[in-house]
Amino acid sequence: MTLSPRAGLADGRLECAIPDHKPLLTETQAVSEANRCLYCHDAPCIQACPTGINIPEFIRRIATGNVAGSAETILEANILGHSCASVCPVEVLCAGSCVYNEMEQPAIQIGRLQRYATTHAYDAGMRFFTKGAPTGRKIALVGAGPASLACAHELTRLGHEAIIYEGRELAGGLNTTGVAPYKLQAGESLREVAYVQAIGFTIRNGVHVGRDVTFADLERDHDAVFLGIGLGPDSRLSMPGEDLEGCEGAVAFIERMKNDPACSVAGIRRALVVGGGNTAIDAVRELRALGVPEVTMVYRRGEAEMSGYAHELAQALQEGVKVRYWSAPLAVTGEDRVTGLQVAPTRVDAEGRLVIDETQTSMLPADLVLKATGQEKLAAMVAGIAGIAVDKGRIRVDAATGQTGHPRYFAGGDCANGGKEVVNAAAEGKRAAQGIHALLTTQAGTAPAAAR
Amino acid sequence: MADLSVNFAGITAPNPFWLASAPPTNTGAQIMRAYDHGWGGAVWKTLGTPIRNVSARFAANDWGGQKMMGLNNIELITDRPLDVNYREIEEVTRKYPDRATIVSLMFETEDEWKENIERSIEAGAKGLELNFGCPHGMCERGMGSAVGQEPKILERITNWVMRTSTIPVIVKLTPNISEIVPPAMAAQHGGAHAVSLINTIKSLMAVDLDTMIPVPNVGGASTNGGYCGPAVKPIALRMVGELARHEEFNLPISGIGGISTWRDAAEFIALGCTSVQVCTAVMHHGFRIVEDMADGLSRFMDEKGYRTIEDFAGLASRNFRPWEDLNLNFKVVAQINADKCIGCQLCFVACRDGSHHCIYLPGDGTGKAPDDGGRVPHVAADECTGCNLCSLVCPVESCIEMVEIDRGLPEVSWKQFTSGQATLPEYVWKH
Ligand SMILES: Cc1cc2nc3c(=O)[nH]c(=O)nc-3n(C[C@H](O)[C@H](O)[C@H](O)COP(=O)(O)OP(=O)(O)OC[C@H]3O[C@@H](n4cnc5c(N)ncnc54)[C@H](O)[C@@H]3O)c2cc1C
Ligand SMILES: Cc1cc2nc3c(=O)[nH]c(=O)nc-3n(C[C@H](O)[C@H](O)[C@H](O)COP(=O)(O)O)c2cc1C
Numbered sequence A: 001m002t003l004s005p006r007a008g009l010a011d012g013r014l015e016c017a018i019p020d021h022k023p024l025l026t027e028t029q030a031v032s033e034a035n036r037c038l039y040c041h042d043a044p045c046i047q048a049c050p051t052g053i054n055i056p057e058f059i060r061r062i063a064t065g066n067v068a069g070s071a072e073t074i075l076e077a078n079i080l081g082h083s084c085a086s087v088c089p090v091e092v093l094c095a096g097s098c099v100y101n102e103m104e105q106p107a108i109q110i111g112r113l114q115r116y117a118t119t120h121a122y123d124a125g126m127r128f129f130t131k132g133a134p135t136g137r138k139i140a141l142v143g144a145g146p147a148s149l150a151c152a153h154e155l156t157r158l159g160h161e162a163i164i165y166e167g168r169e170l171a172g173g174l175n176t177t178g179v180a181p182y183k184l185q186a187g188e189s190l191r192e193v194a195y196v197q198a199i200g201f202t203i204r205n206g207v208h209v210g211r212d213v214t215f216a217d218l219e220r221d222h223d224a225v226f227l228g229i230g231l232g233p234d235s236r237l238s239m240p241g242e243d244l245e246g247c248e249g250a251v252a253f254i255e256r257m258k259n260d261p262a263c264s265v266a267g268i269r270r271a272l273v274v275g276g277g278n279t280a281i282d283a284v285r286e287l288r289a290l291g292v293p294e295v296t297m298v299y300r301r302g303e304a305e306m307s308g309y310a311h312e313l314a315q316a317l318q319e320g321v322k323v324r325y326w327s328a329p330l331a332v333t334g335e336d337r338v339t340g341l342q343v344a345p346t347r348v349d350a351e352g353r354l355v356i357d358e359t360q361t362s363m364l365p366a367d368l369v370l371k372a373t374g375q376e377k378l379a380a381m382v383a384g385i386a387g388i389a390v391d392k393g394r395i396r397v398d399a400a401t402g403q404t405g406h407p408r409y410f411a412g413g414d415c416a417n418g419g420k421e422v423v424n425a426a427a428e429g430k431r432a433a434q435g436i437h438a439l440l441t442t443q444a445g446t447a448p449a450a451a452r
Numbered sequence B: 001m002a003d004l005s006v007n008f009a010g011i012t013a014p015n016p017f018w019l020a021s022a023p024p025t026n027t028g029a030q031i032m033r034a035y036d037h038g039w040g041g042a043v044w045k046t047l048g049t050p051i052r053n054v055s056a057r058f059a060a061n062d063w064g065g066q067k068m069m070g071l072n073n074i075e076l077i078t079d080r081p082l083d084v085n086y087r088e089i090e091e092v093t094r095k096y097p098d099r100a101t102i103v104s105l106m107f108e109t110e111d112e113w114k115e116n117i118e119r120s121i122e123a124g125a126k127g128l129e130l131n132f133g134c135p136h137g138m139c140e141r142g143m144g145s146a147v148g149q150e151p152k153i154l155e156r157i158t159n160w161v162m163r164t165s166t167i168p169v170i171v172k173l174t175p176n177i178s179e180i181v182p183p184a185m186a187a188q189h190g191g192a193h194a195v196s197l198i199n200t201i202k203s204l205m206a207v208d209l210d211t212m213i214p215v216p217n218v219g220g221a222s223t224n225g226g227y228c229g230p231a232v233k234p235i236a237l238r239m240v241g242e243l244a245r246h247e248e249f250n251l252p253i254s255g256i257g258g259i260s261t262w263r264d265a266a267e268f269i270a271l272g273c274t275s276v277q278v279c280t281a282v283m284h285h286g287f288r289i290v291e292d293m294a295d296g297l298s299r300f301m302d303e304k305g306y307r308t309i310e311d312f313a314g315l316a317s318r319n320f321r322p323w324e325d326l327n328l329n330f331k332v333v334a335q336i337n338a339d340k341c342i343g344c345q346l347c348f349v350a351c352r353d354g355s356h357h358c359i360y361l362p363g364d365g366t367g368k369a370p371d372d373g374g375r376v377p378h379v380a381a382d383e384c385t386g387c388n389l390c391s392l393v394c395p396v397e398s399c400i401e402m403v404e405i406d407r408g409l410p411e412v413s414w415k416q417f418t419s420g421q422a423t424l425p426e427y428v429w430k431h
């Protein structure tokens, strides 16, 4: 996919055809929803938000007509509060803990209220935070996803110079390239990047660390390095036919669908998505939303074992997606492009192991096969750096500071937590900034990199 | 089926639900439409020497996402020619002979009063209501609440009216006074057949912070108006209750102020009213609300075994007493139903910051709440003052109950205690 450097987004991208599932609330809607909030003491919703947004407070401010104050409450805790409002799986986070669930009444629509407030601030160009007094310290951040953006923003507030190196031409990480368009489209993600960046840090797009610059370069020129590299490409299935045209990783496909105007689903009548996680559910829902008539998820186990959220699956089923449980893919078939997927039935044996019965295969016809069985871990990228420990593909960090085994390297987001949500990346990025700040302000003996 | 009909000071009506004198009773067409919906009566928009109204006229107090918890108006009496009004009154009384069509009047001189009482009677009015309550515009001209606030003047004008009137006369009282009894007694002494209350409460609704002009904005300025709607109901109830229990006051009372539902109406009746009047609720939701009012009240009466309005009118009045008569030995404490509790902890914060700090949380270190890792608060019964606050803030229906504690003590009131008729146990400070 080619995009001219910092070109921004082209028109006519497929994602633009997918409507918002939870449109911006009107003032009347927002105020009446805000007034339902009970303003709980020690509210359980706050505890369920990884960034600890003071939810009753921001909601009350919407109710009183203090929308600017509401936005500040949100962004003070979570500078990515604008995208989080739309992409957070609130059903399992804040809203999932709302006390209304205990009364069997609909939980407060926290995400939508949050979006109402942040959109107001964005539209009005309100800014709440400024650069701190310069400390002369310089930090490199690798990757311009939510983790690094939150980290860079906090570092800048604390007076440090932050420079993000991003391999892609577009910043924002998976907010720009991965999340479902009915939640957030790339344009809105880039708007958030611009808003966050306006505090005054640098993003160098198109610079892949390890290829265009080395980690050694970064270490030499900066006082600390933050790793916000996320996860790698879609995992391979290692089966025949996997590289045929029409068979692709789901995350790669979603990125093209969101960012590349050349991506098209014209002529695709039957699509299969292999996997049972949230990426698989996103992919099937997106294909349906794009008008693909027959979309089926193919999963090796049963519904109970699926790692995707039940509320998302329920939506997918409502939208006409089919699910084929207990089916393992064996081979992608086709001559010059995909025509189908060969699958075999599976079951769990007495020890709980998955058994594939290759004697009874069947053929599922398809024009498109997407692989959504996970993403590779990028930790190999940093495996050579002294002291950095990698555990099951995750960069091991101190939970309170984000510090890795190498004292000047910090990490957060998917690369450290193994793949969670945007809001976790935002929380971890901010925490790491505070860890870096603590390190640099107590490190009396070391001279700033600028002076070396 | 309960019988909702009333005979209010000689004015009969199929039910006690009457429209108060206000915009819903501006015209004959409106009143006839209201009657078709089932209203039992209507007090015509006050007639007087023609006036000019301003634009805008209303402002409202929204609360908690609900519209119009209170309404404020700076409208005056009718701005339509008297001839037109009398012609329409005649039509309404002719077409709806069974309804309580009452004409509200406000004039300055005795001659004006006399002429218009006669014209009202000629037009078929079933009764007259003397508007001694309007708190804006008219009082500056010596009418409305200027009369209602001066018992002597009130009595004198009532006297004028009684000299001419051959139909029942209701005096409408203003709440913009510190004691409701003196003007009500003046009405009684003046010979009135009944009173109605309350008219609107003098108010200033709000200030527009962008323009720094109070609302409603009349070309860059505003003025004080009259407050009404659900927010004023408690004030009206208190005034009605005070008259109803007063030993020397014995006129029928038409209750007004914030009545929106059959429950509101039933409460006014329970305190002693035998008809009720509604304005704001109709301005908000239209005449159709009377359908549920009549239906709800009649079901309530059936359920309780009251056949007529008289059967339960005033039943609550004897339980509305001066503070000094209350039993100081009565004691309730809050009890939380853990199965219903949703863990919002609003009761905790309300009691801690707004009352007597008798509610404790699991794991708060005091050891007073069972430390089960949950979120259900615990009321220390021996510390609870029984103030009710927690049960008022709790969002879950009947989750916090105020339970009576039998302390085995006799009933002792402050009056009995201070007059030496009884003793009270030592007061123990918990905090
Ligand atoms: C399909 C999909 C849908 C999702 N939907 C949601 C959702 O709805 N809600 C939600 O909360 N979360 C969702 N997530 C998860 C969420 O996107 C991630 O948890 C979050 O983006 C992690 O942020 P990050 O900053 O750690 O990494 P990323 O967002 O992955 O950003 C990493 C960035 O680092 C760059 N990079 C990597 N290596 C280098 C290098 N060597 N040099 C320079 N740059 C580099 C990458 O190009 C990328 O821009 C979804 C994930 C996927 C895959
Ligand atoms: C816009 C408006 C105009 C009113 N005009 C009169 C009036 O002309 N004469 C009168 O006696 N009361 C008038 N009132 C007072 C009402 O009759 C009634 O006493 C008061 O609104 C309280 O009842 P509520 O709470 O049901 O509205 C008016 C009230 C409003 C809101």
Ligand code: SF4
Binding pocket: A048, A049, A050, A051, A052, A053, A055, A078, A081, A084, A085, A086, A088, A090, A093, A094, A095, A110, A111, A114, A423
């Ligand atoms: S950031 Fe996400 S989890 Fe936190 S309050 Fe907002 S929507 Fe909920």
Ligand code: SF4
Binding pocket: A036, A037, A038, A039, A040, A043, A044, A045, A046, A055, A056, A097, A098, A099, A100, A108, A110, B344
């Ligand atoms: S738990 Fe629900 S009701 Fe309570 S503060 Fe949070 S959003 Fe409001």
Ligand code: SF4
Binding pocket: B336, B337, B340, B341, B342, B343, B344, B345, B346, B347, B348, B375, B376, B377, B390, B393, B394, B395, B396, B399, B400
């Ligand atoms: S206010 Fe009611 S629901 Fe909330 S914690 Fe207290 S008892 Fe429980």
